């Protein structure tokens with residue numbers, strides 16, 4: 001990296017701030033250049049730049065500089081595509097993330113530390129700045145998938161999976177629900193014996209952001225209970241989630257689609273469902289697709 005670092009002028013141009021502002025951030029908050037090339041001024045590394053980008057973004061949004069600097073110090077981007085929260089443990093405690101945004105790296109690190117407040121801070125910040133869709137697609141989802149892969153490879157880190165699941169649930173359920181006098185016309189449930197619910201929680205929160213209220217029954221909904229709920233609430237849309245083939249019985253979907261008063265839209269969501277679905281059932285493939293399709297069906 002020696003010799004490749006950026007000058008203060010170059011960093012100021014990239015960030016769109018004055019060089020004097022950079023100096024102030026350095027002197028007051030310690031966000032200075034860390035690379036030292038003998039005989040030259042100190043240079044900014046890519047990591048310094050990541051920290052400064054966090055600082056610039058937060059201050060532009062009105063966060064007090066001292067608080068923004070604390071954030072920037074705490075959640076800079078990692079230098080490579082592996083998150084190593086416990087280097088002392090001799091490695092192995094890592095979530096491979098590929099190319100992701102810095103908040104996802106911060107979330108993965110916090111998850112491995114079982115640091116729920118930090119996980120919540122990160123997720124809340126991304127939700128409030130960018131909305132549920134991006135918070136899910138760019139931050140929560142890659143980390144969840146990474147943790148799943150880690151579990152598969154090691155049969156470990158179930159505690160991490162539980163802790164992050166709980167935190168994601170808390171943040172998604174704190175997203176404001178639409179103030180509606182109309183009863184929700186969207187009903188969501190996990191398939192029989194299906195314990196995975198986070199994607200439906202993300203859908204409920206993203207729909208809420210779009211002004212669409214919904215009911216989420218939760219995990220492992222027996223088909224009789226789902227039929228009763230449909231009977232009692234007469235939803236226009238029913239979304240059934242299956243994460244794995246083990247929990248995906250297309251007959252459960254067929255039963256919904258052929259109820260005495262069937263919903264206008266019966267949707268199969270999740271990677272568990274087979275490609276060949278019962279007549280009249282629509283497959284949803286992503287959170288964005290689901291928000292668009294469901295919102296269009298109830299409007």
Ligand code: B12
Nearest residue numbers: 144148152194195196197198199244269284285286287290
């Ligand atoms: C969190 C988690 C749990 C939590 C769930 C908590 C909760 N409240 O939901 C708990 C601890 C309960 C759990 C339990 C189990 N889990 Co689990 N779990 C996960 C984990 C890490 C994330 C689940 C999730 O939210 N996925 C959703 C997103 C993040 O991932 P995705 O589905 O791959 O996303 C794709 C699509 O679904 C789509 N998409 C993403 N979001 C959305 C949203 C909408 C609305 C739509 C339409 C599409 C969509 O886009 C993505 C790219 O195509 C996954 C890892 C993974 N890859 O999913 C394992 C994973 C699903 N679990 C797994 C396993 C094995 C289990 C258990 C059997 C473990 C056990 N031995 O008991 C049990 C399942 C019991 C059951 N019957 O359901 C395996 C499944 C392997 C398989 N294919 O069969 C996985 C893949 C981990 C792994 N790699 O081994 N799990």
